[in-house]
Amino acid sequence: MENREDAVRGVKALMFDFYGTVVDMQRGLTEAIAPYLAAKGYTANPPSRVVTWWRRTHFENSMIDALLHREHTPYREIGRQAVHYTLDRAGIEHTDEEVRGLVSQIERLKPFPDVVDALSDIKAHGLDLVILSNGDVDMLASGVPYSGTEHLWDRVISVAEAKSFKPHADTYRTGARLMELEPEQVLFVANHAFDCVGAKAAGMKTAFIDRRKRPFGNSTYPPDLVVEDLAHLAQMVMRGRAGSGLTADR
Structure with a gap:
């Protein structure tokens, strides 16, 4: 696993799974x-x-x-x-x-308690925040505002735009393309190991949210970061950005 500076170096956006990672x-x-x-x-x-x-x-x-x-x-x-x-x-x-x-x-799902403050802290450090979800476009159009996180996202992407569910490689590549980024410029964040594996295989960096305290279980595509929750992720990202000499102005 890379250290925290390497994990965020060159990253311009954090891309999140929604169901189970942002909302409970x-x-x-x-x-x-x-x-x-x-x-x-x-x-x-x-x-x-x-x-x-x-x-x-x-x-x-x-x-x-x-x-x-x-x-x-x-x-x-x-x-x-x-x-x-x-x-x-x-x-x-x-x-x-x-x-x-x-x-x-x-x-009609609510976010985990740490989500709003953590995302606000990350966003304040100059990183774009994106959802890449298996949910349908109209479901996300209802569910994201209901979660109370709508104001934090720079973009909400449904895998319907790639015409395949995660972890198909097309979903992650489509997400990066729509953000006009290369996959390696994205840190993908998920509570699900399969999602991190798919994103890593597609060329993204990954952060595994280990809320359930379970082994990751894949040594071929290990996550670049393993954190307890989004509050822990925010701490790691901010320290990594500071160590890389990056500011909120990018």
């Missing part, structure tokens, strides 16, 4: 589904476990879609497929309208 997806969806499960009389598993099934199925289906690299399936549709499967697995009778209502909760 597990907690938000658990709070959303809990009353639904209670109304259905479902007690076989806690709401958090049902959400884990939901998210894992969504992830698997989006990876299949990316590997096929044919016509891009919208994130919302992948979500509906995942929720239908999850409720079927749990033996819960449900309607299409109920599924649509649960999936819509993805647009």
Whole structure:
């Protein structure tokens, strides 16, 4: 792993995953589904476990879609497929309208507590902040303002512009191109190892947010930084910028 000066040297933008890195997806969806499960009389598993099934199925289906690299399936549709499967697995009778209502909760997620202050500190040091998300354009247009972080971003990019879900290489290359940057000028930030691996393989520098205290698990494309949360990331970036003689004026 590089030291912190090397990790930010030449970087002009920090590009963030949104769901699970900026906003707390597990907690938000658990709070959303809990009353639904209670109304259905479902007690076989806690709401958090049902959400884990939901998210894992969504992830698997989006990876299949990316590997096929044919016509891009919208994130919302992948979500509906995942929720239908999850409720079927749990033996819960449900309607299409109920599924649509649960999936819509993805647009109503709050950020982790450290996010707003950390992003504000990083932005004050002259770096552009960008979202590169698997979410659909319209979902991000609702979800980013709801998170209260809208004012911090220089650009919000949906992978729909690359027509493939992360970690397909086209997504990261498209993100860099839209920012008029080379991949090596971007530090990609994610709470998910697969996202960091994809970005690193595409030529970006990467920062792994190890909120869950788990091994990264890939020695071929290791992250350039491993931090506890975004507050820790902000400290590392600011120290690295100072050590490189860079200021807010770039």
